[in-house]
Amino acid sequence: MLTIYSSPLQGFTDYRFRNAFQRFFGGIDQYIAPYIRVNGKLEIKPANHRDILPENNRTVDLIPQIITKDADEFLFVAKYVQKIGYTELNWNLGCPYPMIAGRGMGSGLLSMPGKIDEILTRVCAETDIHVSVKMRLGYESSKEIFHVLPVLERYRLANITIHPRIGKQLYRGEVDLKAFEECLRQSSHKIIYNGDITSIGSFREMKERFPTINHWMIGRGLIADPFLPAMIKEDNPVHPENRYEVFNSFHEALSSSYEETLSGQKHLLMKMYSFWEYFIQSFPHSPKGLKKIKKARNLSLYRAVVKQIINNETDNSALHIA
Numbered sequence: 001m002l003t004i005y006s007s008p009l010q011g012f013t014d015y016r017f018r019n020a021f022q023r024f025f026g027g028i029d030q031y032i033a034p035y036i037r038v039n040g041k042l043e044i045k046p047a048n049h050r051d052i053l054p055e056n057n058r059t060v061d062l063i064p065q066i067i068t069k070d071a072d073e074f075l076f077v078a079k080y081v082q083k084i085g086y087t088e089l090n091w092n093l094g095c096p097y098p099m100i101a102g103r104g105m106g107s108g109l110l111s112m113p114g115k116i117d118e119i120l121t122r123v124c125a126e127t128d129i130h131v132s133v134k135m136r137l138g139y140e141s142s143k144e145i146f147h148v149l150p151v152l153e154r155y156r157l158a159n160i161t162i163h164p165r166i167g168k169q170l171y172r173g174e175v176d177l178k179a180f181e182e183c184l185r186q187s188s189h190k191i192i193y194n195g196d197i198t199s200i201g202s203f204r205e206m207k208e209r210f211p212t213i214n215h216w217m218i219g220r221g222l223i224a225d226p227f228l229p230a231m232i233k234e235d236n237p238v239h240p241e242n243r244y245e246v247f248n249s250f251h252e253a254l255s256s257s258y259e260e261t262l263s264g265q266k267h268l269l270m271k272m273y274s275f276w277e278y279f280i281q282s283f284p285h286s287p288k289g290l291k292k293i294k295k296a297r298n299l300s301l302y303r304a305v306v307k308q309i310i311n312n313e314t315d316n317s318a319l320h321i322a
Ligand SMILES: Cc1cc2nc3c(=O)[nH]c(=O)nc-3n(C[C@H](O)[C@H](O)[C@H](O)COP(=O)(O)O)c2cc1C
Pocket: 007, 008, 009, 010, 011, 033, 034, 035, 065, 092, 094, 095, 134, 163, 194, 195, 196, 197, 217, 218, 219, 220, 221
């Protein structure tokens, strides 16, 4: 059966987003939470705690994620998530940002298969939590993964998600599908493909290229077009007729959920602007929409711009149909 995972996007896919997404769009089998980083202190930040607390995630199936290069940290977080009811912890071996990778975490750990081995040995010996891994091809070179996969073969993992870029690329350039294909040959784990699925078309191309893959993870694409996962699930290239009505209700639910927590209009406007950097891709009839959102100085101006952007789109699709 085809399964779709929601990629963790720090700053975007927190529990408020996940619940609103699930309510209006669905199509997601499992959500991976943005990573928990404890930074040597062995304590969980309140924001991380709130984000994965089961009572804040009643509507979704959630897997927490950790970023670390330390077995004690891993074990500490594993114990904590188990205590609140989770049975799986995803290990981030993909984060490309120099502040993280430069410290040997995320994709910065991929050049150290021995260290990955050491950590997994202790984790598997000292806890019964299921471990899954989310990784890139490497940091400096896409050859790094081919030293890591044999290590991962030695452990029982729930799955491995591969985003076929290297850390140095950040999000630039192409995904390396040849290298991904080679990974499929070299791993017996359940593999999830992740990267640049932004439309039914790009999903179908990928599915054709990798017919044995049944597990897909989508990040930025599902913010840009929140209908995408459900459309993929239904193999339906057509958006629902009430697309913009549904989007409008989702947007209202999301922004009022953030309004409850963010202090002051400025913070809320900044938060919503960061979403609009993706949302705007669903609104081709408002080429200046993002600029207008950035310029909106208060909530009522912001709401007026959003209304205009949504109206532009509904008016134009109505014209199209007529
Ligand atoms: C703003 C942003 C935040 C991200 N945060 C995380 C994270 O917390 N954990 C993680 O494993 N990946 C994170 N990623 C990587 C995504 O989960 C995903 O692997 C990447 O965006 C490629 O998938 P996509 O092309 O479908 O977006 C982040 C990416 C972006 C752009």
